[in-house]
């Protein structure tokens with residue numbers, strides 16, 4: 001199978017599966033417990049149908065939106081994800097460059113494998129810094145300060161990962177960060193030699209956002225311990241309020257699901273919330289973000305930007321979310337499978353296919369601008 005033959009999410013997923021050692025593929029593909037929420041994320045989009053209007057003169061379509069103070073040429077952005085250089089040696093560099101080409105935003109994870117400074121220096125498109133809250137308050141402040149000095153546009157605090165989800169595929173495969181050279185992993189390298197050659201002939205694996213705080217060289221197995229020892233499970237709204245004040249800019253919570261929490265986000269001065277369940281990787285059995293969207297938009301949509309991620313595979317999914325009132329839509333696996341399948345050209349191909357789909361679908365809906373989408377375009381099936 002070749003890149004030219006990839007025409008949708010599923011094609012890229014198949015190609016990623018061919019190219020990646022299986023523990024790494026399953027790290028991307030998998031989710032928590034029985035993966036019910038993961039499946040539900042996409043299924044939720046099928047619970048409603050688009051109702052198009054016709055004969056409206058739709059020659060030129062403008063896909064641009066403004067979300068979290070950033071003008072985006074398309075309403076989809078690349079949500080922050082960890083350890084991208086494990087999936088392809090270009091990692092975050094490929095994703096940032098592809099997002100720039102399409103005039104959209106990308107996220108740099110705390111567990112990213114390229115430094116936020118380098119990405120900021122090289123690219124003009126808006127950058128999110130995805131942040132985890134640490135017990136060491138001084139450390140939180142210094143990380144915020146670092147991002148501020150670099151000129152990061154959007155600070156995104158992930159609030160659904162107070163503890164790691166139960167990812168049983170990773171337990172079975174022995175997947176860990178950094179990837180360990182166990183005998184089983186060696187076998188995987190042997191069957192996927194191209195991945196192994198690329199991985200070992202490029203710069204060593206690093207976590208530059210964190211390496212000032214953990215000793216990766218002398219304690220390479222420490223990332224799991226790092227999370228459990230350093231992330232602060234006592235984090236509360238007062239802590240976050242302090243960070244919002246300190247950041248004094250676009251501050252957004254990722255992983256909010258309830259109306260009550262969205263209202264609290266407003267009250268502490270957040271500029272946005274991302275309705276998300278971390279792609280089903282945390283609390284299995286939790287609701288799909290799309291299913292929560294209407295009630296959160298109704299409650300706070302005029303006070304902050306409501307954004308949604310999880311399960312998005314098609315332009316029509318994006319149009320449904322925007323019709324309900326989302327300001328933008330985040331994707332994770334949608335660009336990670338292409339990254340694994342073929343680096344930057346593949347991520348560009350995937351984003352290009354999505355943009356084409358969005359343009360075509362907007363025309364078929366009878367709309368030339370995103371603000372023409374509304375709930376009148378949607379009908380839910382009981």
Ligand SMILES: Cc1cc2nc3c(=O)[nH]c(=O)nc-3n(C[C@H](O)[C@H](O)[C@H](O)COP(=O)(O)O)c2cc1C
Nearest residue numbers: 028079080081082109158278279310311331332333
């Ligand atoms: C492999 C992988 C790694 C991820 N790493 C992070 C992370 O470091 N920080 C974070 O806030 N979200 C992380 N996420 C969640 C994504 O940002 C996003 O919420 C999710 O992927 C959306 O669901 P989707 O993959 O179905 O599009 C990760 C997701 C995946 C699949």
